Amino acid sequence: MQVKVLRLQKNIKLPQYQHNGDSCVDLINAGEDISIKPLSRHLIPTGLKVSIPDGYELQVRPRSGLAIKKGITVLNTPGTIDSGYRGEICVIIYNSSNETVEIKTGERVAQMALCKVEKISWEEVDDLDITVRSEGGFGSTGTHG
Structure with a gap:
């Protein structure tokens, strides 16, 4: 699709899929180290603004490599970019580790x-259909298989 x-800096590469079958493109730090x-x-600024078609959203998600290697995650996962938003896409990242992390x-x-x-x-209804699960949630199925 x-x-x-709109690239805010012409030297920024457009996000690309790294492999066939990938569902996500990568976002970079377009700001300073x-x-x-x-x-x-x-x-984190990405240096990108977009016009998303009606009926769609962009979801910003963590990268598994950064999470396991550096303890970095996206704080509001997934971050939602609505179709009406026209500002710069930015990423709220969180350092969950006990060490300072450098992002270049x-x-x-x-x-x-x-x-x-x-x-x-x-x-709006007066009652909901009955299911096996019913109101069970928040660990109601236990922690072991």
């Missing part, structure tokens, strides 16, 4: 997927 994109202290967060300019910090959005049409 074609999505209009930064140091993120332990247990703190930082807003151009380093891939998150990934992004284009997702279809369905609108909810509420039907």
Whole structure:
């Protein structure tokens, strides 16, 4: 699907799929090198603005390599970019480790997927259908197989 994109810096490469079958493209740090202290967060600019078609959203998600190697994750996972938003895409990253983490300019910090959005049409009822699960949640099935 074609999505209009505006690069805020012409030297920034457009996000690309790294492999056939990938569902996400990578987002980079388009700002300066930064140091993120332990247990703190930082807003990372990507240098991109987009025009998402109606009926779709972009979801910003963590990269598994950064999570396991450096303890870096996207704080509000998934981050939602609505179709009406026209500002710069930024990523709120969080350092969950006990060490300061360096993020260099151009380093891939998150990934992004284009997702279809369905609108909810509420039907108010007096009762809901019965299921096996019923109201069980929050660990109700136990922790071991």
